Amino acid sequence: EIGEREILEVSVLGNNVIVKGKDFEKEFLFDEYVNDLCKTCKIRKPPLVSKFPDLYVGECEEYSDIVDDFTDIEEFDSKTPEEKWEYITDALSVCTRCYACREACPMCYCSLCFVDQNKPIWFGKTTDLPDIIVYHLIRAMHMAGRCVACGACSLVCPMGIDLNLINRKLEKIVKERFGFTSGLDPDTLPPMVDFKMEDAEEFMLEED
Ligand code: SF4
Ligand code: SF4
Ligand code: SF4
Structure with missing residues (x-):
């Protein structure tokens, strides 16, 4: 909707995102555009x-x-x-x-x-x-x-x-x-880059 026009200002007001440029101002619904x-x-x-x-x-x-x-x-x-x-x-x-x-x-x-x-x-x-x-x-x-x-x-x-x-x-x-x-927590390693002998391993299947 804005095309190649330059955006100069973006603000959020309630449920609207307001986008302003040199000759335009547009409102978009926040819920429809937010990640x-x-x-x-x-x-x-x-x-x-x-x-x-x-x-x-x-x-x-x-x-x-x-x-x-x-x-x-x-x-x-x-x-x-x-x-x-x-x-x-x-x-x-x-x-x-x-x-x-x-x-x-x-x-x-x-x-x-x-x-x-x-x-x-x-x-x-x-x-x-x-x-x-x-x-x-x-x-x-x-x-x-x-x-x-x-x-x-x-x-x-x-x-x-x-x-x-x-x-x-x-x-x-x-x-x-x-x-x-x-x-x-920067002091705790993520689980997949850490290993402990007592880690649960119920997913390991033993051969008969
Ligand atoms: S996989 Fe990477 S880009 Fe995707 S959500 Fe997670 S941190 Fe963000
Ligand atoms: S590699 Fe990633 S970004 Fe590219 S098509 Fe596949 S899922 Fe999408
Ligand atoms: S190896 Fe590739 S997919 Fe895996 S974390 Fe590194 S950059 Fe991402």
């Missing part, structure tokens, strides 16, 4: 104030725990494993492996991403479904306990894939199994 994850976000002010007193601006807050009922993924969670697999594979089948999601992600800062490695080659370079799934599975493992649910990956996906669903599901699993929320 979906902003609607479910429970950490609306910068945390860790006491640990990094010189590194923040504006209003901050200390959080001891985050109460999140994950109602936004309730419908997905109510599906059977088979239905979930069908839903996810169907959603990801249009992925072109452009890697815009990785490029936009603040947690994807590896100097050499696994998708660009050729020694070893972790998986094929095609857009066949198995290769697409492997990309998203491995990236999801890298994000578990590190994703801060900023929503950037979903926002930039040219194919409109709802990556938020995967990220929120990861967040929920990490919270339920390890009581960990990403970004709240």
Whole structure:
């Protein structure tokens, strides 16, 4: 609606986003344009104030725990494993492996991403479904306990894939199994980069 006109000022008033330029002023409904994850976000002010007193601006807050009922993924969670697999594979089948999601992600800062490695080659370079799934599975493992649910990956996906669903599901699993929320405690390693001998491993199956 704004086209190539230059935006000079943006403000939020109630449920409206007001955008002003040289010769125009437009109002947009906040709910229709805001990132979906902003609607479910429970950490609306910068945390860790006491640990990094010189590194923040504006209003901050200390959080001891985050109460999140994950109602936004309730419908997905109510599906059977088979239905979930069908839903996810169907959603990801249009992925072109452009890697815009990785490029936009603040947690994807590896100097050499696994998708660009050729020694070893972790998986094929095609857009066949198995290769697409492997990309998203491995990236999801890298994000578990590190994703801060900023929503950037979903926002930039040219194919409109709802990556938020995967990220929120990861967040929920990490919270339920390890009581960990990403970004709240710089002194505790995220579960997937830490290992303890007493870690629960009921998912390991023993051979008969
Ligand atoms: S941005 Fe979308 S299309 Fe591109 S790799 Fe990520 S999920 Fe696939
Ligand atoms: S939502 Fe998570 S995976 Fe997506 S860009 Fe943000 S930090 Fe990265
Ligand atoms: S997908 Fe994994 S390996 Fe690639 S940049 Fe992100 S965290 Fe690093």
